[in-house]
Structure formats: C-alpha cells, structure tokens
Amino acid sequence: MKSTNRRAEILQIIEHDGKVSVEQLITKYEVSEETLRRDLRILADSGYVKRVYGGAEKVEKASRYIPYEDRLSIQYNEKRAIGKECLTLIEKGDSIFLDGKTTCLVFAGLIPVDLELTIVTNSIVLANHLWSKQGKWKIHLLGGELNADGLLNGPKLYHELREYRFDKAIFSCIGLDEKGCYFAKADAQQLAVTLKEITSSLILLADSSKINRHAFLYGLTIDDFSYIVTDSEAPKIFVKHINQTNCNIRLANVKQGEILHKDK
Numbered sequence: 061m062k063s064t065n066r067r068a069e070i071l072q073i074i075e076h077d078g079k080v081s082v083e084q085l086i087t088k089y090e091v092s093e094e095t096l097r098r099d100l101r102i103l104a105d106s107g108y109v110k111r112v113y114g115g116a117e118k119v120e121k122a123s124r125y126i127p128y129e130d131r132l133s134i135q136y137n138e139k140r141a142i143g144k145e146c147l148t149l150i151e152k153g154d155s156i157f158l159d160g161k162t163t164c165l166v167f168a169g170l171i172p173v174d175l176e177l178t179i180v181t182n183s184i185v186l187a188n189h190l191w192s193k194q195g196k197w198k199i200h201l202l203g204g205e206l207n208a209d210g211l212l213n214g215p216k217l218y219h220e221l222r223e224y225r226f227d228k229a230i231f232s233c234i235g236l237d238e239k240g241c242y243f244a245k246a247d248a249q250q251l252a253v254t255l256k257e258i259t260s261s262l263i264l265l266a267d268s269s270k271i272n273r274h275a276f277l278y279g280l281t282i283d284d285f286s287y288i289v290t291d292s293e294a295p296k297i298f299v300k301h302i303n304q305t306n307c308n309i310r311l312a313n314v315k316q317g318e319i320l321h322k323d324k
Contacts, residue, residue: 061089067099074109074118075269081115136166138267138291141312143167146230146265146289149310152176157224157255159231159248160186160211163265167230171195180224182217182251185210200224213247218254229259235273236266238301240282242275249277261286268293282307 066089073080085096100116103109109116143166153176158164160183168186173195180200181187187201204217235242241264243249262285271294282305289310302309
C-alpha cells in the first residue's frame, strides 16, 4: 500500500473513532513501528491530528489543512459518485472553469473524451491530466504563483480570470452549512468570489463529510449556487433546508449512482 493511501486510511480511522494508537496500527499494517510513527507525525504536521502518548487523536479546529495527496484518497468513492452526477449538468459546447481541488480532479477524469468543451483551470495537475487524455477539449491554463498543490494563485491569476466568462464554474470547499461554504485559505476564498462575478452557473461539489464543517474563511452563500452536488449521506435536515432555497441539490448514490433528488 502506498504511504499516501495508508495515511488517508489512518485519517479516516481517527475521524471515525476520535483517536488511534500505534499498537492498533501495527496490527493493521505490515510496516514498521517507525514508519507508522512517521505517518502520524506527517498528519500532525498537517494540523489534522494531535500527537498523544502512544498514538494520535482528532483535532477539531476551523483552520486545519490536509496535504493534497492525502486529500485525494479521502472519500474517494463519494467523490467519484459526485463526479458522475456532476456530468449530468454539463452540455456540449460549455465553457467551464474547474478548480484544482481533489473532487474536481476526480470529476475531470470522468469527462468523456468526445464531449466538446472549453475548460479553464488554475491547476497544472488537472490541466496535465486532461491533456494526457487527448479529448475534444480546448484547455486554458491560467497564470500566477505556483503553490505546493500545483495551483496557480495571486494577482496575475485574478487579472487573467476576469477576462473570461463561463457557462459553469465547478469547484469545491473545505466546509459547508445552511448558510454557505467555507475555505481554509484566502486564495480559495477569493477565487470563489471572483468566479461568482463572471459565471452564469456556480456548481459546488462537496461530499457529505464536509457538511456542517466550518473553516476560518467564509466564502459564498447557498443562494449564490445553482447546484450543490453531494452524496446520499448528506443530513436530511441540510437537504430540507437547501430545497427551501433557490439552489438545487443533487444527491449521488455512492453504490448505484442514482439521482435521488431532482431539480426544482
């Protein structure tokens, strides 16, 4: 098992149980104690867990941030189901913006190669992934300062972005509640606000683990979105609230890929 996949599983254990011990992990994984302690140290450095004697425990704080490779493996089945559901909202000839969050990367991998689209992104990872598939797409990569996640940010990005007009913008967030979405970093927050100004239809992709989770920076209101695409584990009270707004919610069945809630 790759180290990133193992750390993603450890994160899920801690998220579910609240804590984990090194002894538990030794019985689960065929790696050394030193390797497992290094895994916990990496996760602690990310701010997601807190090291304690003999293991680690969950950290509840608004500004926590997880490394990109670890985030890609978390809730992967949910992200894939959400991606399939999002495809039903895309039409031939659309001009779309895709952010570089892991949910959008999974979605990008599902786009049929014969679907003609104009795709703009600030992610060199996502752009390279699309280019390698040789689909019927026009791909535009925005400029800016490159960060550790392969995302381009900064003043140059927002200057270039305002030269475009999109049919749809597809992006994700770190947290979501009945009021709106939240971000851990200012660049992601500013990107969402800028996209609101230049896009006809905003589509938020967020698996159910992000619902009722908050972060330091508030982004957009629920009514700013045309669609929220999540999975069938979304809390019923949250779904009920969204159905009372102007936003449409789509629930993807992780096992069957069914559409559980139609548009208004």
